[in-house]
Each structure stands twice: as structure tokens, then as C-alpha cells.
Amino acid sequence: MKTTIANLKKGEKAIIKDFDADVIPLKLLEMGCLPGNTVQLLQIAPLGDPLYLDINGSHLAIRVETAREIEINLINK
Numbered sequence: 001m002k003t004t005i006a007n008l009k010k011g012e013k014a015i016i017k018d019f020d021a022d023v024i025p026l027k028l029l030e031m032g033c034l035p036g037n038t039v040q041l042l043q044i045a046p047l048g049d050p051l052y053l054d055i056n057g058s059h060l061a062i063r064v065e066t067a068r069e070i071e072i073n074l075i076n077k
Helices: 026-030
Strands: 013-019 038-044 051-055 058-062 070-074
Touching: none
Parallel strands: none
Antiparallel strands: 013 038, 013 070, 038 051, 051 058
């Protein structure tokens, strides 16, 4: 089972490992959602979707469906 952004708990940080570029919206790529960049889960919407993230200093919200497609490596605290 791969670990994805959708598996993050609030406050956890990770490094983006891999994803299928055909599934990820171009806007996310332009905002720094690229392999090797750090991601932190800042907030989860009340109904669980979307997720509010900090990706290399850019704050953005993405759908859980999209977050499941972005594989990560957790950063140990």
C-alpha cells in the first residue's frame, strides 16, 4: 500500500515522491506540487474534503480524490 497525501494527519510533513502527471491538474504542478518538494497538511475541511496544504510555501486546497494520487515519504519528527 502506498502512502499518499490523503493519508497525512493534521500537522504531518512529507516529501512528494511520485504521481501520475495525467491525473494531477496542471495548476497543482505550477504551484509546486512536484517530486522532491515538501508538503504539510494544515487543515481538513469539516466534511473531510478538501485538504488544505502547504506545499513549499504555497497554501492550497486539493480534493481528497486528487490527494490519493500523490505518493509521499513521511518526514520523521
